[in-house]
Amino acid sequence: MKTKIDEILEKYENIERDSLIPLLQEIQESQGYISEEAIVKTGKKLQIPTSKIYGVATFYNQFRFEPIGKYHIQVCRGTACHVLGSATVLQELESILKIKAGQTTRDGLFSIEVVACIGACGLAPVISINGEFFANVTSEKIREIINNYRSKEINHE
Amino acid sequence: MNISIEINGKKYEAQHRETILEVLNRNGIKVPTLCHMKGFIPSGACRICVVEIEGSSKLISSCSYPVSEGMKILTHSPRVIEARKTIVELLLSNHPDDCLYCVRNTNCELQNLAKEYHVIERRIFGSKNNFKTDFSSVSIVRNPNKCILCGRCVRVCEEIMGVSCIEYTYRGSKTCIGTTLQKGLNTSSCVNCGQCIMVCPTGALSEKNQTLAIKEVLGQKNKTVVVQYAPAISVSIAEAFGLEAGKDINGILNAALRKIGFDYVFDTSFAADLTIMEESAELIERIKHNKNLPMFTSCCPAWIKFAEEYAPEFLPNISTCKSPQQMMGAIIKSFFAKKKNISPEQIFSVSIMPCTAKKFEAQRETMSHNGISDVDLVITTRELIELIRVYGINMNQLEPEMTDTPFGIRSTAGKIFATSGGVTEAAIRTLYKELTNTELQKFKINEVRGFEGRKEMKLNINGKEIGIAVVSGLKNAAELITEIKNGRNDIHFIEIMSCPGGCIAGGGQIIGSSKNDIELRMKSLYHIDETENLKLSHKNPEVSELYSCFLEKPLSHKSHELLHTKYEKRDVLL
Numbered sequence: 267m268k269t270k271i272d273e274i275l276e277k278y279e280n281i282e283r284d285s286l287i288p289l290l291q292e293i294q295e296s297q298g299y300i301s302e303e304a305i306v307k308t309g310k311k312l313q314i315p316t317s318k319i320y321g322v323a324t325f326y327n328q329f330r331f332e333p334i335g336k337y338h339i340q341v342c343r344g345t346a347c348h349v350l351g352s353a354t355v356l357q358e359l360e361s362i363l364k365i366k367a368g369q370t371t372r373d374g375l376f377s378i379e380v381v382a383c384i385g386a387c388g389l390a391p392v393i394s395i396n397g398e399f400f401a402n403v404t405s406e407k408i409r410e411i412i413n414n415y416r417s418k419e420i421n422h423e
Numbered sequence: 424m425n426i427s428i429e430i431n432g433k434k435y436e437a438q439h440r441e442t443i444l445e446v447l448n449r450n451g452i453k454v455p456t457l458c459h460m461k462g463f464i465p466s467g468a469c470r471i472c473v474v475e476i477e478g479s480s481k482l483i484s485s486c487s488y489p490v491s492e493g494m495k496i497l498t499h500s501p502r503v504i505e506a507r508k509t510i511v512e513l514l515l516s517n518h519p520d521d522c523l524y525c526v527r528n529t530n531c532e533l534q535n536l537a538k539e540y541h542v543i544e545r546r547i548f549g550s551k552n553n554f555k556t557d558f559s560s561v562s563i564v565r566n567p568n569k570c571i572l573c574g575r576c577v578r579v580c581e582e583i584m585g586v587s588c589i590e591y592t593y594r595g596s597k598t599c600i601g602t603t604l605q606k607g608l609n610t611s612s613c614v615n616c617g618q619c620i621m622v623c624p625t626g627a628l629s630e631k632n633q634t635l636a637i638k639e640v641l642g643q644k645n646k647t648v649v650v651q652y653a654p655a656i657s658v659s660i661a662e663a664f665g666l667e668a669g670k671d672i673n674g675i676l677n678a679a680l681r682k683i684g685f686d687y688v689f690d691t692s693f694a695a696d697l698t699i700m701e702e703s704a705e706l707i708e709r710i711k712h713n714k715n716l717p718m719f720t721s722c723c724p725a726w727i728k729f730a731e732e733y734a735p736e737f738l739p740n741i742s743t744c745k746s747p748q749q750m751m752g753a754i755i756k757s758f759f760a761k762k763k764n765i766s767p768e769q770i771f772s773v774s775i776m777p778c779t780a781k782k783f784e785a786q787r788e789t790m791s792h793n794g795i796s797d798v799d800l801v802i803t804t805r806e807l808i809e810l811i812r813v814y815g816i817n818m819n820q821l822e823p824e825m826t827d828t829p830f831g832i833r834s835t836a837g838k839i840f841a842t843s844g845g846v847t848e849a850a851i852r853t854l855y856k857e858l859t860n861t862e863l864q865k866f867k868i869n870e871v872r873g874f875e876g877r878k879e880m881k882l883n884i885n886g887k888e889i890g891i892a893v894v895s896g897l898k899n900a901a902e903l904i905t906e907i908k909n910g911r912n913d914i915h916f917i918e919i920m921s922c923p924g925g926c927i928a929g930g931g932q933i934i935g936s937s938k939n940d941i942e943l944r945m946k947s948l949y950h951i952d953e954t955e956n957l958k959l960s961h962k963n964p965e966v967s968e969l970y971s972c973f974l975e976k977p978l979s980h981k982s983h984e985l986l987h988t989k990y991e992k993r994d995v996l997l
């Protein structure tokens with residue numbers, strides 16, 4: 267069966283190795299992440315070992331290798347956020363969810379992504395969950411936010 | 424074109440385009456290197472090889488910088504020495520610092536540098552790495568925490584083996600050598616050759632060590648512990664005991680193994696003779712029916728896995744013969760067991776190989792008979808040396824002993840299996856006899872000897888031309904396979920060994936041996952072949968005996984049951 271990834275790859279005819287990045291970007295755009303299938307098929311198409319594709323992809327922060335969670339948390343690391351302590355927020359978030367940036371919790375609920383400035387510097391440090399912004403986030407606040415999402419999940423079930 | 428340069432105030436001649444390092448090496452001036460590998464394009468990654476050049480404010484890495492007319496180089500100025508020391512300190516800043524508990528303790532390039540540059544206190548503190556050690560492979564253990572990112576493993580795996588299952592991943596302080604999606608090496612395309620271990624300067628890569636299991640089984644009373652050692656072993660360990668490199672210490676090795684406590688000691692070279700009997704019969708059949716040609720050899724398990732992954736369409740072309748290790752294992756647990764009246768279950772069969780891939784081979788499902796595995800445990804040359812030391816054996820005080828019977832005699836044809844081209848020479852001798860009913864007169868076939876990655880020749884037997892290719896280094900094998908895919912059809916027999924030069928340079932051998940040491944191993948093998956009388960596998964009386972009272976004849980039903988195997992396409996992340 268033809269998958270979405272096959273379709274994307276088919277569009278790139280006579281593709282050269284230097285189109286690897288745009289190709290991966292398009293795949294991530296469509297799938298939300300770079301899957302094993304994507305790596306294998308891209309490798310075949312470009313005649314590059316999968317390890318090299320993975321090596322290149324991990325070199326850039328933009329790619330993730332796990333599907334995003336139900337709640338995708340973007341932590342801004344722009345200058346303003348950084349100055350006001352986004353690193354601590356990220357650390358706290360990672361320890362609450364027991365995952366690192368770029369990963370997804372086992373239950374598939376949460377995923378973390380570190381992003382460059384999202385243009386809401388007035389709200390720094392800022393995070394966004396599925397597009398919803400949370401301003402002036404602190405370590406305590408992030409705990410609260412996550413707890414809210416968790417209880418929302420439990421109540422829905 | 425000659426140019427003249429000055430090194431530390433003295434004049435030297437150099438060739439145009441030579442790197443500074445090449446000139447230094449040629450003149451016996453030593454500067455340390457880490458990422459550099461002879462014969463590879465310099466990567467300039469580690470900078471430990473820096474030197475000072477008059478007129479240049481920056482220090483430059485000598486491994487990648489070409490000489491130019493009138494260049495004035497300082498290799499050990501205070502500035503250079505300080506810079507190198509700082510580099511070592513930086514490398515150590517995130518290192519686990521557990522030298523005492525490291526496989527490479529006393530044989531580590533990083534440790535040596537720290538000592539040489541008098542690093543006796545920690546000036547630079549970095550956060551320690553916290554990577555998981557990958558124990559998933561049966562052959563190779565990968566501990567990225569000890570890695571200094573020199574990239575040597577990555578390059579060998581790609582440029583010599585054509586495998587490329589490991590690569591630099593992530594970047595900056597998070598950089599580590601990893602596999603695709605950081606999966607276990609066991610699910611990658613790794614062929615277990617161990618060449619990455621051979622070039623790793625630190626303890627980041629090592630074999631899966633099984634010496635503990637050996638010690639345990641030697642302590643069990645109800646087991647008959649049988650050991651075999653590969654043809655390469657007896658010419659590869661002398662240097663570890665202060666004897667001259669390459670020296671054949673076969674008899675002493677037998678004595679040492681008995682002292683350690685093995686009940687029976689066999690030389691795998693006997694099974695190599697047996698392999699030649701089966702393999703040459705197989706080749707004759709294939710030539711006769713013009714089927715599945717060219718025929719590839721099957722002694723090298725790293726090559727077999729490579730073919731299963733990268734060239735499954737050629738699996739029918741690979742000889743169905745098990746490797747000598749597995750043939751030996753199979754007859755130990757059948758013929759030998761019966762002869763000695765021991766049940767196969769009671770036998771624990773150990774093999775000592777110059778190879779990490781043999782660990783993988785021994786646990787392949789097809790390498791067993793009625794649920795009993797041919798070989799129970801494989802250790803490498805390095806692990807053997809460990810055992811000899813821990814059991815307190817003094818190799819200089821032992822009287823040479825013979826191997827056990829049956830299987831106590833080997834031909835020199837079986838012995839030269841250890842070098843690239845050896846299997847081919849051995850096979851030709853028996854093939855010639857089978858096809859012409861006369862013996863070959865001139866044994867030595869120079870065309871297939873030496874370290875060249877690809878050797879080819881045409882053999883004329885009875886007016887029929889047989890094309891032969893001998894390949895070592897899997898990258899070279901991949902190239903030959905491409906030629907065949909593209910229509911080359913003048914080759915009938917292809918010997919493939921994964922390690923460059925064959926088993927004498929295997930991934931289980933002593934780490935840090937020089938090219939010269941390895942050449943001496945090869946020399947030693949050919950010296951044995953030159954000087955001993957029994958040069959033909961088919962003249963080995965114990966092989967003939969094995970056929971007459973057990974196997975009947977090559978390719979018999981019994982042979983097929985015990986000595987042959989099959990291969991399967993493998994799905995791994997390529």
Ligand code: SF4
Binds near residue numbers: 576580589612
């Ligand atoms: S054992 Fe061989 S194939 Fe496997 S990673 Fe090392 S060099 Fe590559």
Ligand code: SF4
Binds near residue numbers: 619
């Ligand atoms: S594992 Fe060893 S050879 Fe490979 S990059 Fe690290 S230190 Fe170098």
Ligand code: FES
Binds near residue numbers: 468485
């Ligand atoms: S040895 Fe020259 S830069 Fe590493």
